[in-house]
Amino acid sequence: MRVKTFKGGVHLNYFKEATASKSIEVMPDPEQVILPVSQHLGAPAEVIVAVGDEVKAGQVIAQAKGFVSVPVHASISGKVTAINQMPHPGGKKVTAIVIENDNSGADVFGAKSGLAELTGQQIRELMQAIGLVGMGGAGFPTHVKYQPMEGKRVEAVILNGAECEPYLTCDHRLMVEVPQKVILGLQAMMKAAGAEKAYIGIEVNKPDAIETLTREAASDPRIEVVPLEVKYPQGEEKMLINAITGRVVPSGGLPLDVGVVVNNIATAVALAEGIQEGMPLISRVVTVTGAVKNPRNVRVKLGTSVDKLIDFCGGFTGTPGRIILGGPMTGPAQYRLDIPVIKTTSGVLVQDRGEVKLLEDSPCVRCARCVDVCPYNLMPCFLANAIEAGDLALAEKYGIMDCRECGSCTFVCPARRPIVQDIKAAKAKITAAKNKQKK
Template identity: 50%
Template sequence: MLHILQKTFKGGIHPPENKDISAAKPIERLPLPGYVVIPLQQHIGKLSEALVQAGDDVVTGQPVSKASGFVSLPSHSSISGKVKSIESFPHPLGQKVPSVIIEGDGEDRMSEQIKFQADYMSLPPDEMKRRITEAGIAGMGGATFPTHVKLSPPQDKPIDTVILNGAECEPYLTADHRLMIEHTEEIVEGFRIILRILGVSRGIIAIEKNKPDAIFLFEKFTKDDPNLELLPLKVKYPQGAEKQLIFASTGRRVPAGKLPMEVRCLVHNVGTAKAIYEAVAYQKPLIERVVTVTGAVKEPKNIRARIGTPLRNLIEFCGGFVGTPGKVIMGGPMMGVAQYTIDVPVIKGTSGVVVLPSEQVREMRLQPCINCGRCVKVCPMNIMPNLAATYIENNLWEEAKSAGALDCMECGSCGYVCPAGRNILHNIRFGKFMILEQEKASKN
């Protein structure tokens, strides 16, 4: 069923989309890298435990680490070759992380476990979930929460609606858009697997209106399925954030500090749905993903890259930088993380690499707050960002908490509209860290 009305949420902003740079570029496969760096932490949760050591021969798809608890994930070799070392290596989220470094043999010898099973949809839900767990799938929209955990809600929190997130509201990024038009059927199958595992009969496919070709294809492949609804969304940032998406799709509000299951909903990204399909139908682990490489590079592209490939290879595949880069961001410009080296690897949550030219990177000239209220108007979480940031600047942690700092989803909308150039998000991030540290200290 196709909904006609465009749904949305309160607040938010309309930054220039800049998606036309790469939206029409079909996904291209990156040549195999000479080596890969597989961090033992690519997900929210506990670090995984290495299963290999230097000198071991590995094939593509072989586990190189195992989960170290329920909220943890295994990782897999994304090429065949030899383990060179296990060492601390720069990670795109900032710190150094123990990583398995594998030198490729150029042969891409595949694990024999990866093969198609035609009757995959008749597998018992527990077996489907086991395959997803073994495949090491983390949320591929960037959140990187282990997918098998999301698919295991507690018994007292029944789910009645699952939302497939095709919003891709971050400026510049088009990886999900390309995936939706080039792999529609696999994504729909992955979504049906999710519904089957959860025993849920209502699935909503939510796509922003700026992707009419994707909406057309999903309508074509789902119109006869009574369990699936197609919902075009108004184009607005951060439309793809979980709580905003749930409100726009169902009218339900997730309470502050609570998870979507509180309102009987779950959200999965379209890339995750495709990975779920491959895990269940092929027993294929998560060893590659689509990454948009765009901005100040000679030829912006959507690239299918093996996990662990250095960002440098992707940028070179796009012809290199145009001029001197001002900033290289992993993810989108609103919520992404600026990189200090392009030797960091593609990880499971790498949706894009955005290169901003130096003239677009403005120097922060901090001015006092002029109480214009713009940040309050755009905050999708109903926080008063000006107040929370001021408390944090003055080390008033309890007051900052009362002002809602812990509910901040770090969308960056407040800083984007602030005429005083205040780095509100940076302050609030720091404040959240300090509030949680204080709470930990008071418990000990």
């Protein structure tokens, strides 16, 4: 088996054993869901219901506002009881629609269809209609990636099955348990893009997923399953493209610049469900792991609060010290449990208070380890020094905006410098200053 990879990156402890072999379980619908109008990049959706309205699962409750936006659908049937600014996993308060469950189970899903009946344009329209976004964490509206652009051609669609973040196994389980949906979703993406070739990149620590999808894709010679080295950040979009095709996305460029579109496994499955079942994106699989009594992969309705999800997994094993939504390398730490699961919530990782050590940082010892591992050939130590000196212009000169915030530099730094945290804060300042200038 020829295994592909990229230059740089780090080898981590993956801690996937607790959930990797556990089948997906379905959590019963909660009594209440909280659905933020912003679960994606781009314009937040516009609320079209009012307090007191009765809604059914699958009904649009907030409509897309513009092209780079997607609608939000009710994930359960019931009554709208509040529309307020509420806590969001992103940290800020965001307008959210609260629905109390009427336990009727009523739904208004769209029409069922087959891939053969749909044109590329209809698939792109369906992507937006079902509220599809990148479910790996970025939340970029999927239909936008597939919009034809003059002078650009999509030669290949890549499905990201690397799942290189420690602890997460939700995509692994989807590949093993619903391979037919993964392949159907991928074929639909190919049709939407007009692409003749597709790859599914999977790290070799998931041999059952490689075997299952290779078998499932055998009847479609356009699709190739590519085994990848187990290395972080193998699933980062540009690293994945480089490992599989050898192509390098230019600085500041997009995958489309090298003829590729990348989507994640859960996104392909949600598209297949939209086609076959007419079901919009109202639930997702989340890996709940770490210091919980029953770590597991759970299919949960969007809008379910994280505390209810943790209860479903038996509760905490000790005193929680930190809760991360997503994986530990890139997922944001949360300070409250009443936040909802949204379209991009791939995991809930609970760290015990004993695990959360507050490490003192110290001056740079110029070991260059951060330079060796940066997959974007940046010099993280120089970036950190420029930020520390308050010289954001210099940080920009060193390419700070090309940083993909993978955290590899921070992981290897023996001086425990909070490099990626400083980079994130500095990038936000630079972007805010530029937006201000534009106004």
